Every structure is written in structure tokens, then in C-alpha cells.
Amino acid sequence: MLVVPRRASLIGWVGSTDHKRIGVRVATYAFGFFLLSGAFALVMRTELARPGLQVVSENTYNELFTMHGSGMFFLVMAPLALALGMYFVPLQIGASDIAWPRLALIGDWLIPLGGVTMFSGFLTDHGAAKAGWTAFAPLSDIDRSPGYGMDLWIFGGLLATAGVLLLAISVLTTIVRFRAPGMTMLRLPVFTWSMVATCLLVITSFPALIVALSLLFVDRHFSGVYEGASGPVLYQHLFWFYGHPVVYVIFFPFIGAVAEVVAVFSRRRFFGYHALVLSLLVFAALSMSVWAHHMFATGRVTNQYFALTSTILLVPAGVEYFDLIGTMIGGSILLSSAMLFAVGFIVLFLIGGLTGIIVASPPLDYHVHDTYFVVGHFHYTIFAGSLFGFFAAVYYWYPKVTGRMLRERLGKLQFVLYFLGANLTFFPMLVSGYEGMPRRVADYENIHDLSLMNMLSTIGAFTIALGTLVFLWNLRVSSRKPVPAGNDPWQGHTLEWWTTSPPPPHNFDSLPPVRSYSPLYDRRLGES
Amino acid sequence: MAGALAIADTRSQFTDLFSVYQWLTVVVAGIVFGLVLFALVRYRRRGNEYPRGKDKHTVAESIYALVLTAIAITLVTLTFRTEDKTDAVAANGGVRVDIVAFQWQWRFGYPDYGKTVLGTTEHVPTMVLPVGTVVRFDGISRDVIHSFWVPAARFKRDEFPKRHTKFDLRFDRVGTYIGRCAEFCGLRHTNMDFYVRVVPRDAFQRWVKS
Numbered sequence: 001m002l003v004v005p006r007r008a009s010l011i012g013w014v015g016s017t018d019h020k021r022i023g024v025r026v027a028t029y030a031f032g033f034f035l036l037s038g039a040f041a042l043v044m045r046t047e048l049a050r051p052g053l054q055v056v057s058e059n060t061y062n063e064l065f066t067m068h069g070s071g072m073f074f075l076v077m078a079p080l081a082l083a084l085g086m087y088f089v090p091l092q093i094g095a096s097d098i099a100w101p102r103l104a105l106i107g108d109w110l111i112p113l114g115g116v117t118m119f120s121g122f123l124t125d126h127g128a129a130k131a132g133w134t135a136f137a138p139l140s141d142i143d144r145s146p147g148y149g150m151d152l153w154i155f156g157g158l159l160a161t162a163g164v165l166l167l168a169i170s171v172l173t174t175i176v177r178f179r180a181p182g183m184t185m186l187r188l189p190v191f192t193w194s195m196v197a198t199c200l201l202v203i204t205s206f207p208a209l210i211v212a213l214s215l216l217f218v219d220r221h222f223s224g225v226y227e228g229a230s231g232p233v234l235y236q237h238l239f240w241f242y243g244h245p246v247v248y249v250i251f252f253p254f255i256g257a258v259a260e261v262v263a264v265f266s267r268r269r270f271f272g273y274h275a276l277v278l279s280l281l282v283f284a285a286l287s288m289s290v291w292a293h294h295m296f297a298t299g300r301v302t303n304q305y306f307a308l309t310s311t312i313l314l315v316p317a318g319v320e321y322f323d324l325i326g327t328m329i330g331g332s333i334l335l336s337s338a339m340l341f342a343v344g345f346i347v348l349f350l351i352g353g354l355t356g357i358i359v360a361s362p363p364l365d366y367h368v369h370d371t372y373f374v375v376g377h378f379h380y381t382i383f384a385g386s387l388f389g390f391f392a393a394v395y396y397w398y399p400k401v402t403g404r405m406l407r408e409r410l411g412k413l414q415f416v417l418y419f420l421g422a423n424l425t426f427f428p429m430l431v432s433g434y435e436g437m438p439r440r441v442a443d444y445e446n447i448h449d450l451s452l453m454n455m456l457s458t459i460g461a462f463t464i465a466l467g468t469l470v471f472l473w474n475l476r477v478s479s480r481k482p483v484p485a486g487n488d489p490w491q492g493h494t495l496e497w498w499t500t501s502p503p504p505p506h507n508f509d510s511l512p513p514v515r516s517y518s519p520l521y522d523r524r525l526g527e528s
Numbered sequence: 529m530a531g532a533l534a535i536a537d538t539r540s541q542f543t544d545l546f547s548v549y550q551w552l553t554v555v556v557a558g559i560v561f562g563l564v565l566f567a568l569v570r571y572r573r574r575g576n577e578y579p580r581g582k583d584k585h586t587v588a589e590s591i592y593a594l595v596l597t598a599i600a601i602t603l604v605t606l607t608f609r610t611e612d613k614t615d616a617v618a619a620n621g622g623v624r625v626d627i628v629a630f631q632w633q634w635r636f637g638y639p640d641y642g643k644t645v646l647g648t649t650e651h652v653p654t655m656v657l658p659v660g661t662v663v664r665f666d667g668i669s670r671d672v673i674h675s676f677w678v679p680a681a682r683f684k685r686d687e688f689p690k691r692h693t694k695f696d697l698r699f700d701r702v703g704t705y706i707g708r709c710a711e712f713c714g715l716r717h718t719n720m721d722f723y724v725r726v727v728p729r730d731a732f733q734r735w736v737k738s
Contacts, residue, residue: 139672229690272584298686318596328567330581354553361607363614367682370710436679440712
């Protein structure tokens with residue numbers, strides 16, 4: 001994935017403030033953490049394949065799901081979201097650089113530093129953190145979670161969260177300040193608009209986690225901040241005030257990328273642009289008001305209010321679907337690997353969204369909360385949704401980043417394995433949760449269909465792993481036997497396809513006139 | 529028993545509401561999957577032409593957004609109605625049961641009868657309840673957050689340290705149901721199970737006096 005120019009020095013690579021290098025670096029180590037956290041999931045699925053404890057102890061299992069969730073949120077999905085923005089936002093708006101590049105450079109390196117800190121917990125006496133990625137007080141206090149693993153988790157989370165926050169500040173400022181002549185806010189490409197919504201959410205919600213985790217450290221070592229009768233609920237409010245917006249942080253950029261892919265491979269200008277922009281902003285605003293729907297079962301929040309705000313989210317989400325499908329209908333659709341992953345995103349994220357409407361209803365959530373139903377629901381959104389969107393972005397933009405094409409046949413093979421694997425893994429989870437399987441358990445009784453459902457999930461997880469190997473093989477083949485991409489292999493609509501692949505350090509030698517949100521499409525229609 | 533009618537069987541409440549959501553889910557998924565498939569087949573690329581079409585349809589999209597809003601309001605209204613019933617607390621409860629959750633067991637107390645059931649590693653605790661009677665639960669945790677979940681009742685409620693959680697339930701069918709801790713609570717969370725055995729009222733009276 002790395003594109004190191006010849007004679008590049010190590011310092012030049014590590015310390016470069018070029019937004020493209022920052023983007024590639026963040027994406028590369030985030031993908032490394034994806035492989036690691038994904039491997040943890042495979043160990044867990046192996047343990048759960050059959051009832052009883054066969055592979056790991058309960059203690060190890062608790063470490064595995066804690067680090068799987070923490071890794072995927074803090075070190076994989078949020079950094080990947082910002083990495084895409086870091087690389088492509090300046091290119092899409094015709095900028096030569098980002099705002100505050102040194103700030104972004106710090107953010108860039110805080111994330112892997114946080115990751116190494118977090119995972120180094122495995123080297124300590126008590127092992128890594130094992131209080132879940134949510135680390136609810138008082139389970140995460142010094143008596144119930146002794147040892148440095150928990151502290152390293154706190155510091156790792158703080159560093160990675162601060163890193164993503166700095167990247168978001170840089171990207172948002174770039175959008176506000178560095179747009180090319182003619183690139184008004186309402187001519188920003190759809191992906192760039194999705195990054196506006198993303199960065200706004202990062203800036204407003206990530207500080208809440210920094211506060212929650214800092215107080216957790218104080219609670220553990222100095223005074224019991226969360227000790228009182230309302231302490232545990234206070235922690236949950238602080239945590240979910242970050243923890244819910246973050247799931248939209250790891251959704252918006254990917255639906256933005258999917259929108260670009262759908263438009264380009266349907267050969268149409270994105271349909272309903274203004275409605276989409278409005279829906280993204282409404283979505284972002286509403287999503288700051290839904291956090292306590294994670295707390296319905298506590299009986300200590302105003303369930304009705306959070307049920308209302310959470311359910312009404314279906315309106316902006318529905319508008320986005322209208323625009324995506326509206327772009328495809330009447331288009332001229334080429335089912336490339338990128339488009340396949342985009343269609344996969346549309347279809348599978350819908351299952352995550354619809355099950356999300358179910359868990360937004362308190363009387364229904366009373367049953368399925370903290371069960372595998374919820375695990376299935378959010379994996380449909382984050383894996384089958386956002387990560388499919390990420391791969392759509394990878395197949396779409398890899399030629400721009402490297403100047404080389406990925407192999408389409410391998411891409412389609414990966415898509416088939418991912419599509420089958422995701423459904424095989426996550427649909428049975430909806431069933432097993434409904435039938436009474438709680439989340440975060442290393443063992444279960446063979447009642448109802450739990451044995452069958454878990455076996456299916458395990459087979460699905462390994463199918464996904466096989467798909468990931470196909471992707472790695474694709475990267476290897478494309479770098480061993482490069483097929484040059486040219487500037488614009490897909491006949492793109494936006495400015496990043498105007499410049500060379502990979503773009504020069506200053507991004508553009510020239511710029512076409514910008515008169516809409518799809519300037520290259522305008523030009524092509526003018527020519528044809 | 530007084531107040532019994534005010535408290536609904538949570539399972540039937542859940543089932544009624546869930547069936548509405550489930551039906552909606554299936555219909556919406558069917559429409560969207562159908563449209564995507566239609567677009568992929570009907571509008572697959574054949575030549576090298578650039579399609580010409582409208583870039584937006586504001587009227588259709590506005591009407592559609594209004595329909596979505598109506599759906600959301602309907603769902604929320606149904607949810608509120610159901611929640612009023614599942615969260616209802618009877619004026620005067622029937623049987624009182626105290627729940628004490630701790631790492632990693634349960635203790636169930638019957639203050640009116642001076643009876644206590646305590647779980648041990650060898651013995652999964654069984655809460656015995658009379659059928660068709662309001663049960664007033666008063667739960668607390670001794671350490672971390674736990675969650676009292678009876679899948680068959682389609683209901684759970686978290687148990688916090690230093691704070692009592694009160695709720696009413698009614699079981700309308702005789703039988704033995706599994707219960708679990710649903711909130712991750714540390715090393716042996718997996719094993720923190722209990723049973724709820726719902727028996728006829730006279731059998732319950734015999735049991736509490738035994």
C-alpha cells in the first residue's frame with residue numbers, strides 16, 4: 001500500500017507533513033490494527049463455535065473482546081475515516097495542502113502510539129484490559145480491574161482519541177479555508193460534505209471521551225470519582241456522549257465515498273445533492289442527541305426522549321437511501337469491484353439500520369439490549385456497512401494513490417467472500433441474541449438453536465478472513481506486476497481525477513473551472 | 529389480586545410491538561433490495577453513452593421525507609404506548625422480591641415471608657413466583673453493574689450499586705425460565721445464571737412456608 005519515492009529517507013517518510021503521506025500512513029497502520037483486532041475476533045469465534053470452553057480461558061476471552069472492540073473503534077474505524085478525509089479532501093476541493101499540517105502530523109503519530117500503549121497491556125502481570133471496550137465504572141475501578149493493563153488501555157484510548165481529534169480539526173479547517181476558486185460550499189463533492197459532518201461530530205463528541213477516561217484514571221488512583229450512587233450513570237453519560245456520535249463518525253465518510261462511487265459508476269451526477277447535504281447535517285445534529293438509547297435498560301434516563309430522537313434518525317437515513325438509489329436508477333451502471341462493495345454497503349447497512357430502529361424502541365430494547373442481537377445489529381452497520389464502504393473507497397481510489405490498478409477479478413472474489421461471510425456471521429447473531437444469548441460470554445448452553453447459530457457465525461467469520469487474505473494478495477499482485485492507472489481510470493467527476501496518479505506533492509499543476517459539485521463530469525458532457 | 533390488571537405480561541406486550549417492527553423491516557428491506565436489483569439489471573452499462581436525466585426531484589423527495597416522518601411518528605407512538613404498560617408500577621404490589629446481585633451470583637429475598645434463596649457455584653438459584661400475580665422487584669448490586677434478564681419475559685433491568693432499582697412484572701404462564709446477567713460484570717459473568725419457576729398460587733404459598 002505504501003508508495004515510497006526512491007531515495008526517500010526514513011525521516012522524510014516518518015516526518016512528512018504532506019497530507020497524502022499522512023493519509024496513507026494512518027490508513028496503513030489502521031489496517032494493521034484491523035488485522036490484529038480481526039484475528040482476536042477469529043479466536044473468539046473459534047471458542048464460540050461449540051458450547052463449552054475449548055480454546056481460551058474466560059479471563060483471556062474477556063481480554064480478547066475488550067481489545068477487539070477497543071481496537072476496532074479507537075484504532076481502526078475512526079482513524080480510517082479520517083485517513084480518507086486527510087488524503088482526499090484537499091484533492092477534492094483543489095487545495096495544495098492542508099491547514100495546520102504539523103498538528104495533523106502529531107495527530108497521525110498519536111494514534112499508533114495509543115495503539116501500542118493499549119496492546120502493551122498484554123505484557124503486564126494482570127494482562128490487558130478486560131472491562132469491555134466501554135469500560136463501565138465501577139467494573140473498571142482499581143479493585144475490580146487491578147493492574148496496569150487497564151491504565152495502559154486508558155492512556156491508549158486517550159492518545160488515539162486525541163490523535164483523531166487533531167486530524168479532524170485539520171481536515172475541517174482545510175475545507176473551510178483552502179477551497180479552490182469557484183469551489184463554494186454548495187459545490188463541495190459529496191464525500192467532502194460527509195467529512196464536514198464527520199469532523200463536526202469528532203470535534204463536539206471526542207472531548208467527552210477524553211474527559212471520561214481522564215476521570216477514570218483519577219478514579220482509579222486518587223479519588224473515586226465514579227464511586228457515588230450516581231457515578232456509574234455519570235460515566236455512561238460521558239462515555240456514550242462520545243460513544244454514539246463515534247458510530248456516525250465511522251459511517252458518514254464511508255457513505256460519502258459510496259455516494260461518489262455510485263455516481264461515477266452509474267455515469268450520473270449524484271442525485272439529490274442538496275437533499276443529501278441537508279440530510280447529513282440533520283443526521284449529525286440529531287446524532288448528538290441520541291446517546292442515552294444505550295441506557296434504556298438502566299431505568300435511569302428519559303427513555304421517551306431518546307427513543308424519539310433515535311427513531312427520527314430514519315428520516316435523514318431514508319433520504320440518503322433515496323438519493324443513492326435515485327442515482328443508480330436511470331444510470332449506466334458498471335459493476336466494478338468498487339461498485340460491488342458500494343452496492344453491498346447499501347444492501348447490508350440497511351439491515352443494520354432497520355435493526356437499529358428496533359433497538360431504538362425501549363420496550364424492545366429491554367429484551368435485546370446487551371445480547372447478540374445488538375452485536376449483530378452494530379456489526380451490520382460497522383462491518384457490513386462502513387467497512388464495505390471503506391473497500392469501495394479502496395478499489396475506487398487505490399489507482400489515484402498508487403498510480404496502479406488493483407485486480408478486478410480478485411476484488412470481485414473478495415466481495416463475494418465478504419458478502420457471504422458477513423451475512424453468515426452476523427445474521428445468526430440476530431437470532432441467537434433474540435433467543436437469549438447475552439454478549440460478552442465465552443460459553444453458552446445449547447438451548448434453542450444457539451449451537452447451530454454460533455457455528456454458522458464462526459464459519460462466516462473465517463469466510464471473511466479468507467476474503468481479507470484475497471485482498472492482501474491483490475495488493476501484492478498489483479505491486480509486483482503493476483498495471484498503470486493513468487490520471488482518471490474511472491472517468492471520475494471530482495477534482496482528484498484531474499491530477500496525476502499519484503498526485504505530485506503540491507497536488508495540482510492546473511485546475512479546471514469549478515461550476516458544480518462534479519466539475520470533471522461537466523467538462524465531459526461539454527466535450528461529448 | 530389488587531392492581532394485577534394494571535401490570536401487563538411483558539412478553540405479550542413485546543410480541544405485539546415487535547411484530548409491527550418486524551413487519552415493517554421485512555417490507556422496507558424487500559422494497560430496497562428490489563429497487564437495487566431492478567437498477568442493477570435494468571440500468572447495467574450496455575454502450576458508451578452518457579445517460580441524461582434529472583439531477584434531483586425535490587417534490588418527490590419532500591413527499592417521501594414526509595412519509596418517513598409519519599412512519600417515525602407512528603412507531604414512536606406505538607412504542608410509547610407499550611412502554612407505558614411495561615414500565616407501569618402497580619399501586620399496591622402483590623408479592624415483593626428483593627434482588628441482590630453480586631460477582632457472580634444472585635440472592636433473592638422474600639421480605640413478606642422471611643425467605644431467602646442464595647446461589648452458589650454448585651447451585652443455580654431459583655426464584656419461585658406465583659402465576660398471574662404482580663411481583664414488585666427491588667434490586668441492588670453489591671459491587672459492579674449487573675442486569676436482571678429473563679429472556680422468556682422479554683425484559684431486563686440493570687442493577688446498580690448503592691441505588692435501588694424497582695420494577696413490576698407479571699408472569700402469566702406456569703413454567704421454568706432461564707434468567708441471566710446481561711451486563712458484563714467481570715471474570716465469571718458467563719456463569720451468572722438463575723431460574724424463574726412460575727407456579728400456581730397455592731403451590732407458591734406452600735413453597736414460601738416450606
